[in-house]
Amino acid sequence: MTISMRALAAAVGVSVGTVSRALKHQGGVSPETRQRVFQQAAALGYDLGRLEPAPLRKVLFLLHSQHTRSSALPFYSAVEQGARDVCTPMGIELQPFTVKPSSSIRRQLLLQEADAILAVGFLEPETLAIAQALGKPMTLIDSSAPGLPSVNPDNLAGTQALTAQLLAQGYQRIAFLCGSLAHYSIRLRERGYRQALFNAGRLADPALEGLIPPGLDLAAGVQHVLRQWLAGINPPDAIIAYNDACALEVLRQLRSHGIRVPQQIAVAGFDNIPSAADAGLTTVAVDQAALGISGMRQLLELARHQATRDSLHAVRVLQRASTTR
Template sequence: MAVTLSDVANRANVSPATVSRVLNGNYPVAAATRERVLRAVDELDYVLNGPASSLAAATSDLVGILVNDIADPFFGIMASAAQSEMVGLDADGNGTGRAGGEKLAVVCNTGGSPDRELTYLTLLQRQRAAAVLLTGDTVDDPAHSAAVAAKLARLAEGGTRVVLCGRPSPAAHPDAVLAALPFDNRGGARALTAHLLELGHRRIGQVAGPAERTTTRHRLEGHRQALAAAGLGDAEDHERLTVHGSYDRLSGYRAARELLAREPDLTAIVAANDTVALGVCAALREAGLRIPEDVSVAGFDDLPFSADAVPALTTVRLPLQEAGARAGRLALGREEPPASGVAEVGAELVVRASTAAPGRG
């Protein structure tokens, strides 16, 4: 039996009129109530019908781009590149002349919240989005991964083209994803740590990202693989030399201070990303330490400011612009998906002035 609007109302403990208001977006509804209704819609897999369905189908030019933090250049670069492909703009922001092929690209900022990610996927399903592009990593949680996979399967069944950029295909329902462009975070981190080891560093601190994120796990795995290959595989030592935090400058500053307190003899610090590396550098300077003479610092991603930092930042380059643009083309069917459905995006070590042999000064 088909799920009805009343079924959703009963599940959410609201009136049918409230459910209608949430789904149509034509009347203000309290945020908590809206979340409860959308959760009930998702749990019951409610599908609009009749006139409401026709209205939703009329918005098939809609494309959703999910990001963890639009203020983070990592996500902004990918989203901008993908959006330019979707709305028919070239690299300079000019129209490409693809008349009739443009889409209304909506950037959905999840704030890294698993619940918000599922809510946006529900909303895009309700609107019969032509395509959905998920950028960046996700939480390392089997229950959430299963929920996302199920939601992507429903989107695909409804004709939505699903593309992942910077994250692997889900283990469940992999066929729901048209294409996945995961970053080689392990390989990049392994190359970065190997570079520091080749310089002679043996006491290397790690300012890692949030412990629950998949990117954090993959980059830590690559870092520790390089250490193990050099005979530095003490698990207890790894934990002492690792501090987790957010992907922002303040987190890098605080983590570096904590690492220095734990291990004053550190000669190098690997940061979760380039923004975090700036905070690390600030903490080292405050402690009277020189970069790289006393402590080498390395980042990840090669964000635009990295080459202009003082000293210029050694990092791992991810081709964010190119990956985002390709994801946009795949989402709109302007490029054939890879044969296996997955095309790993390579990472490249970029050596600059912030790393040098220990004790150089």
């Protein structure tokens, strides 16, 4: 005879609610506690078959409003399409949704009546906590948070490889232009840039690290940073932007100043959105659709009460005219 959930909770030394969330792969449980629950369940003969998976009918594709801007849409639209490619054959509705800070976030999410949540890109920790507390299967894409499974491109390795390649081509003063470091992916991309410099025996120059000021749109932010760099005694001879949309704006503004790319300043981006190839932009290729596919597969595993783990997708440098002298 199988033991009860209450007895299993007592054996592990946690509450019944914690055991229930652990067995259902819901949030709010540390990986260590989840592992202890499953180990005790196996040792004591707890019947995992009683956790019948509920079918997913509707999945919320949760995005921050900043990711619905034109500069971010090419990336996240491709992620959404990948997730949709998994959902459509299974009859699952994928509902894009952006919360409004002017009203209750919890109420907004509940009104969507979704069975699971794909949280994509940057979201405020408060929003993530509210979504996680709903107790629905939830996976992060292009982000990371304790206790939640995630799917990410290898951001750190991407900028590390890109910076190393520029160094090998002879570029000496490589700058990094980034947006808010509150974004998980941007933090790792900056770290990869710094790691490549360290590996080459170079110290990062603070004067070559540009941050787009909060409150400025992309064009104004790029203009602000470029003005400082170009007015300096030793301007950069190469600029790595945190994504392709930013890199394309850098290209536009440098050429408007009569600066030849790459002869005077090389430019590179990250993501490989469609317009990057048209512009001859060197970039780091990310399979965005594969991120959406992987995220949906994680959600399906969670809905079936199966174990899942973080997924890190390989990236590769695509060298084009913007860095080839």
